[in-house]
Amino acid sequence: MRRQDGALKFARMERFPMAGERIVSVDEVPDDTTVLFTVRETETDERREGILVRSNGSVTGWLNYCQHFTHVRLDKGSGAGLREEEIVCTNHGAMFDADTGQCTYGPCDGAYLQALDVRSTDGAVYLTDPDYRFDSVGPAETDDIDLTSTSNVEF
Numbered sequence: 001m002r003r004q005d006g007a008l009k010f011a012r013m014e015r016f017p018m019a020g021e022r023i024v025s026v027d028e029v030p031d032d033t034t035v036l037f038t039v040r041e042t043e044t045d046e047r048r049e050g051i052l053v054r055s056n057g058s059v060t061g062w063l064n065y066c067q068h069f070t071h072v073r074l075d076k077g078s079g080a081g082l083r084e085e086e087i088v089c090t091n092h093g094a095m096f097d098a099d100t101g102q103c104t105y106g107p108c109d110g111a112y113l114q115a116l117d118v119r120s121t122d123g124a125v126y127l128t129d130p131d132y133r134f135d136s137v138g139p140a141e142t143d144d145i146d147l148t149s150t151s152n153v154e155f
């Protein structure tokens with residue numbers, strides 16, 4: 001998220017305070033992988049995928065695509081890999097800090113995952129991002145073409 005987007009988002013949250021929409025219970029977020037869910041953009045109603053990940057004792061949310069090739073999903077439906085609280089992109093090995101979203105290793109070193117605002121309270125994780133509405137747990141319905149294959153793997 002660009003910094004100016006954050007200011008706009010905050011202004012909208014001030015106008016439309018919301019408790020958020022429940023995604024899953026905190027206990028459903030595993031320690032060793034991610035939870036995949038679907039959101040809809042508030043303005044366009046377009047489906048997007050998000051992931052939840054445990055980090056430093058809390059849960060963070062990110063849009064489900066790599067910053068190297070943005071058509072590549074981090075969680076391809078069976079959970080993204082985690083290594084020492086970093087999300088691993090299996091295509092070329094980029095690693096993203098689960099707390100900040102920053103790529104700490106790999107071809108997109110220094111780039112950031114796009115954040116989805118989530119909040120954990122009373123044992124559940126809620127989507128609190130004014131740019132998105134919660135749709136469902138699991139993948140977004142996709143076209144017949146699988147854009148997440150490993151055909152972009154380079155050696």
Ligand code: FES
Binds near residue numbers: 066068
């Ligand atoms: S697509 Fe994720 S590291 Fe290349």
